[in-house]
Amino acid sequence: MACPEAMGGGGASIYEQSLVYEELGWGSSGLALSLVVSQIPFLALSAHASADLQDQYLRPYLEDRQAEFIGCYPVTEPAHGSDLFFIGNPVHGGRSEWSLARLNYETNAYLDERRNEWVINGQKAQWITNTSIATHAFVLAALQAGGSAGFLVPLSTAGVERGVALEKLGQREMNQAGISFKDVRIPYDHMLIGPGDYQRFISNAFGNAYILIGAVCVGIARAALEEAVAFCKARVQGGARLVEHQDVQRRLMDLFAEVELMRAYIRSLARYHSDAAKTRLMHYSAVARGHVSKQAFKVCSDALDLFGHVGFSKGVLIEKLYRDARMTRMMGGAGTVAQLRAAQEFFS
Numbered sequence: 001m002a003c004p005e006a007m008g009g010g011g012a013s014i015y016e017q018s019l020v021y022e023e024l025g026w027g028s029s030g031l032a033l034s035l036v037v038s039q040i041p042f043l044a045l046s047a048h049a050s051a052d053l054q055d056q057y058l059r060p061y062l063e064d065r066q067a068e069f070i071g072c073y074p075v076t077e078p079a080h081g082s083d084l085f086f087i088g089n090p091v092h093g094g095r096s097e098w099s100l101a102r103l104n105y106e107t108n109a110y111l112d113e114r115r116n117e118w119v120i121n122g123q124k125a126q127w128i129t130n131t132s133i134a135t136h137a138f139v140l141a142a143l144q145a146g147g148s149a150g151f152l153v154p155l156s157t158a159g160v161e162r163g164v165a166l167e168k169l170g171q172r173e174m175n176q177a178g179i180s181f182k183d184v185r186i187p188y189d190h191m192l193i194g195p196g197d198y199q200r201f202i203s204n205a206f207g208n209a210y211i212l213i214g215a216v217c218v219g220i221a222r223a224a225l226e227e228a229v230a231f232c233k234a235r236v237q238g239g240a241r242l243v244e245h246q247d248v249q250r251r252l253m254d255l256f257a258e259v260e261l262m263r264a265y266i267r268s269l270a271r272y273h274s275d276a277a278k279t280r281l282m283h284y285s286a287v288a289r290g291h292v293s294k295q296a297f298k299v300c301s302d303a304l305d306l307f308g309h310v311g312f313s314k315g316v317l318i319e320k321l322y323r324d325a326r327m328t329r330m331m332g333g334a335g336t337v338a339q340l341r342a343a344q345e346f347f348s
């Protein structure tokens with residue numbers, strides 16, 4: 001959907017993508033977010049690879065109709081989580097120059113000049129989306145020569161090891177597992193992002209991903225509202241349907257207003273970012289995603305209250321939506337820390 005039309009992709013603007021992701025999020029936020037992540041290696045190829053490399057990987061991906069190409073994006077590590085926002089970034093209130101200089105991925109790469117290959121070593125966290133089912137990764141790592149970079153790694157390469165999928169609180173349709181690299185060798189041109197482009201890449205990648213995560217949150221909240229309305233229309237208690245109580249109507253209209261506001265917020269941001277002439281504003285996306293994910297959880301929680309004891313039962317959709325909404329607060333970095341990163345841009 002997001003790859004340029006000239007290459008055979010859908011050429012959808014971030015605004016058009018956000019409309020699709022709201023619908024997908026309404027149906028299954030886990031599947032929707034799995035798709036957001038799956039495209040990352042291929043989007044990096046579409047923007048940063050040679051024509052030869054695009055022929056090798058991107059064309060077959062764009063022609064794939066059987067999900068034979070699935071991407072993952074290993075960034076976080078056992079000892080690096082939210083701080084990924086600050087890697088290679090010179091401004092971070094509260095941290096000394098000394099600690100900033102030491103901040104980088106433990107996963108590292110060096111160039112074997114004799115064979116013209118990058119050699120990658122290191123371990124990523126247990127929480128890398130799609131990992132146990134993915135075919136290709138876009139791995140962020142430290143260069144032994146200095147700086148950070150992004151590498152395309154076909155996961156059939158020798159030395160790649162993957163864990164089994166985690167059992168988790170919500171979004172269980174989305175696969176999460178660990179991944180490690182032991183002397184993994186890839187050709188020189190598989191480094192798609194070098195240290196010079198790294199900050200710009202991170203800003204754009206998170207700026208766009210946050211809009212899509214926000215759209216998925218709108219979908220979750222809308223589903224919760226619809227479930228609550230349907231339940232309140234059907235449930236008879238004390239001789240009246242719940243929806244006949246004026247206070248229940250007020251609570252439903254509060255949820256309705258919240259969903260409308262979330263949607264308007266994300267759509268206006270997506271519309272702004274769809275205009276290629278405008279500067280990408282990462283802090284707007286980070287703050288929007290932080291706010292909207294918090295509101296999605298609040299809408300699900302308030303909707304769940306309307307179900308009485310029924311809402312706590314397994315197999316009732318509102319219970320799943322509540323768990324799913326909770327997960328969106330942490331994906332792509334803790335919401336609170338993403339806002340600290342946004343503050344850097346806002347106040348600099």
Ligand SMILES: Cc1cc2nc3c(=O)[nH]c(=O)nc-3n(C[C@H](O)[C@H](O)[C@H](O)COP(=O)(O)OP(=O)(O)OC[C@H]3O[C@@H](n4cnc5c(N)ncnc54)[C@H](O)[C@@H]3O)c2cc1C
Pocket residue numbers: 037072073074075076077080081082083125127128129130171176327330331332333334335336337340
């Ligand atoms: C559904 C889901 C999907 C994910 N998919 C991926 C993926 O595809 N690829 C990937 O690389 N990772 C993925 N992750 C991992 C995710 O990026 C991390 O969970 C996130 O970056 C937070 O890191 P952490 O879990 O180590 O928490 P930590 O960074 O250790 O944070 C723990 C707590 O400390 C607070 N905190 C941390 N730093 C600061 C600070 N500087 N100031 C104030 N408070 C702070 C945080 O707000 C949080 O409450 C995924 C996570 C989830 C939940």
